[in-house]
Amino acid sequence: MKDWGKIIVASVFEVGWVIGLKHAESAMEWLGTAAAIWVSFYLMIVASRTLPVGTAYAVFVGLGAAGTVIAEIILFSVAVNPAKLILITVLLTGVIGLKFVTDEGGENEWHGSH
Amino acid sequence: MAWLSLIAAGLFETAGVLSINRLNRERNAKSLLLLVGAFGASFILLAYAMEFFPMSTAYAIWTGIGASGGALAGMWIYGESKDWRRILFILMILGAAVGLKLVE
Numbered sequence: 001m002k003d004w005g006k007i008i009v010a011s012v013f014e015v016g017w018v019i020g021l022k023h024a025e026s027a028m029e030w031l032g033t034a035a036a037i038w039v040s041f042y043l044m045i046v047a048s049r050t051l052p053v054g055t056a057y058a059v060f061v062g063l064g065a066a067g068t069v070i071a072e073i074i075l076f077s078v079a080v081n082p083a084k085l086i087l088i089t090v091l092l093t094g095v096i097g098l099k100f101v102t103d104e105g106g107e108n109e110w111h112g113s114h
Numbered sequence: 115m116a117w118l119s120l121i122a123a124g125l126f127e128t129a130g131v132l133s134i135n136r137l138n139r140e141r142n143a144k145s146l147l148l149l150v151g152a153f154g155a156s157f158i159l160l161a162y163a164m165e166f167f168p169m170s171t172a173y174a175i176w177t178g179i180g181a182s183g184g185a186l187a188g189m190w191i192y193g194e195s196k197d198w199r200r201i202l203f204i205l206m207i208l209g210a211a212v213g214l215k216l217v218e
Contacts, residue, residue: 048138049138053134054184055194057134057184057185061207061211062211065210065214065215066211069214090209090210091207094205094206097199097202098203101195101197101203
């Protein structure tokens with residue numbers, strides 16, 4: 001799995017633990033929430049070995065926020081607010097833009113000493 | 115104390131993002147401990163702040179400070195790209211993420 005794919009999967013797990021923190025009741029649900037926190041951070045950190053950390057973390061946080069709103073609309077029938085849809089569009093535009101500027105110009109690549 | 119704990123939570127999150135940078139360079143127990151300690155302190159302070167603020171407001175401010183602080187610190191300390199397009203896209207993502215928490 002490539003680095004951007006890892007961040008996307010990390011964000012899916014992030015949505016899982018955000019929902020878990022809000023709704024978990026049984027020990028099993030809390031255990032699942034803790035596991036989701038671990039998996040999401042692990043994948044985001046592994047992705048940041050090849051992507052700038054600031055980029056990886058912003059995308060992780062952003063997709064998590066958008067995913068949580070979408071999950072609430074689908075799973076918990078929260079009302080669709082036009083402002084939310086506009087913000088999600090801006091957010092996804094930012095993610096796609098960031099992917100392009102990170103993949104293209106070589107100077108955007110990781111500069112660290114190895 | 116409410117604001118202080120929330121701002122401190124955001125600053126510890128920034129420290130956590132910085133310690134990811136450190137962990138990627140120096141993969142040892144000390145780096146991992148710093149990472150877990152920074153995010154741990156951040157979550158505890160955030161949970162405390164949530165007693166005083168609505169959850170979504172607390173989360174929005176925490177994310178805003180932590181992720182933008184992490185991005186800025188990455189540019190200044192770890193030499194991540196300062197390309198204006200990168201900064202613009204990060205601002206779009208974080209601005210929208212904070213907005214989503216606030217309209218919730």
